[in-house]
Amino acid sequence: MLSTILYLLWALITVRADQKLQPDEVNTVTPPEETFPWSQPRLPTSIKPEHYFLSVHPDVGSDSFTGQVRILITVVNDTSFIILNSKDLVIQEATLLGLSVPSLIYQEARPVQSQMLHRANVAQEKLVKQPMALRVLESEATEQLALLMDTPLVAGHKYQLSLSYSGKFSDSNSGIYKASYRTPADAAPRTIVATHFEPSAARKAFPCFDEPSMKAVFSLVVVRRSEHISLSNMPKLHTEAIEDGLEQDYYQTSVRMSSYLVAFVICDYAVNSAETKRGVKVSVFAANHLINQTHYALQSAVEIMDIYEQLFQIAYPLPKLDLVAVPDVEAVGTESWGLVTFREASLLYQEQRESRRSRLRVSLLTAHELAHQWFGNLVTMHCWRDVWLKEGFASYLEHIAVRHLKPDWCVVS
Structure with a gap:
């Protein structure tokens, strides 16, 4: 009885992962390049994230990390720009790839030879066209990126958004940060890497739709040195050795969840x-x-x-x-x-x-x-x-x- 009452009350004031987002209340028109096209602190709902393929390499020996993220998105309303969250990240490249049909179904990411991530199962449908380079604008005040394209995105269609980026470890315990400890037998400090993304710090680790209602599934790859282990939300699939004494851990695709719940730890x-x-x-x-x-x-x-x-x-x-x-x-x-x-x-x-x-x-x-x-x-x-x-x-x-x-x-x- 208690559980029934609690969940009925909770259901009245919250949203579940599969609840549909409402259309934007503003018209999405192609903005001039020099003007950031969105003025609201909340993200528009013209884009819905479906699946993140995220690879991140926190360099324990330095103060920085690098990453690549591919986000499979569905267009809810026609739009000429994509707005997502980013804070203190340097975007090296941003591209968009159109998919042939809007009904494409993706399966779990599998290991690939490159440091980056994803192989979607496209047995009957195939990715089409070449990736489209996107123009990137940043609003530091609202911690948002605007990705602009010449050809509007069509409602009901799916696209693959890819971004390469780098960032610095957080000075606070927010985003990706380092912590140190000493053992009784070893005077030198040992370093671990951990994350804390609540309430809105996932955007400090990777570009994302960083709002609780914008749930998606996440396939994560963590790059680390061989003397460390890594942990994440889901069990590890397998480990692959790469160059310079590094290894990368591939994790099972997560349940559908908010971006602030993504987590990983690198430690010994x-x-x-x-x-x-x-x-x-x-x-x-x-x-x-x-x-x-x-x-x-x-x-x-x-x-x-x-x-x-x-x-x-x-x-x-x-x-x-x-x-x-x-x-x-x-x-x-x-x-x-x-x-x-x-x-x-x-x-x-x-x-x-x-x-x-x-x-x-x-x-x-x-x-x-x-x-x-x-x-x-x-x-x-x-x-x-x-x-x-x-x-x-x-x-x-x-x-x-x-x-x-x-x-x-x-x-x-």
Whole structure:
């Protein structure tokens, strides 16, 4: 009964991934090249993203990263420009490729020999024409790119938008950032790379339609050095060695989700794993000398997942869930789907040395971020002005979960 009431209320004030966007209220006309053609902070809805093929190479030894993204888009209304989000990125190239028919169905990306990504299955239909170079304008005030073309895009048709770009690691824990830690046996600091895209920082990692309602599926490739591992939202498909001691990890295509939920981590961590009753693999990653402090968080996460699945009567839709302890971060926790990052002190717990209050802290925070795997990730607010909805639900549900987890603690909502 509780789950039914919660989801009925949530459905009244949110949108699901498959909800159709409304047409723009403004006419899309070909603008002069020197004028940015869009004046609103929200993106137009003339373009709908369907599938991102993203390859990113964060250079751990420097302060920069490079990337390529191909976005399969559907044109909702005729338009002569594409508006999407970008912040602090340098666009090297932008092209557009038309597809032969609007009914083309794409399948999961497969590994290719080049560092870039995608091979779509076009058994009956084929890509046509040559890629069209796009003129690029940028609005720093609205964190948007305008991609201009000479030939208008036709409603109902599909296109492939390709962009090559570079950027700098974030100075804050927003976008792609670096963190460091030391081990007792090694005086030199070790560096990891992590992401935090909420509320609107995916645009600092790759050009995208960075609004919660513009959901799509994502196929990710992460390039890293061979001594590291990478993690992302979905399980890894396979690894391919490339030049200069680098390897690239190919990940399964994600469920349909908002851009702010995309996540990856590059690290040299150890792992502690278990399974839920339904067989979902739950793993906690931490520095090797801290891995013995992850047992309580792992046990709590597994039990909380079982509690939520029983409470909501909706199965967690991903095959795995990773929790990662990140040093020196501002946010105590993030909710990225399938890959949740935590401040080290918010996830680790030392048996026999810390109090029940410390266990309560770990339990509540874990329950909060896992509640978002349903409230926020599966069902999402339409835009960022309604972020209080998902946070309010998660704050309420964390206490319900911990009451089930530890009834003798007498936790109240």
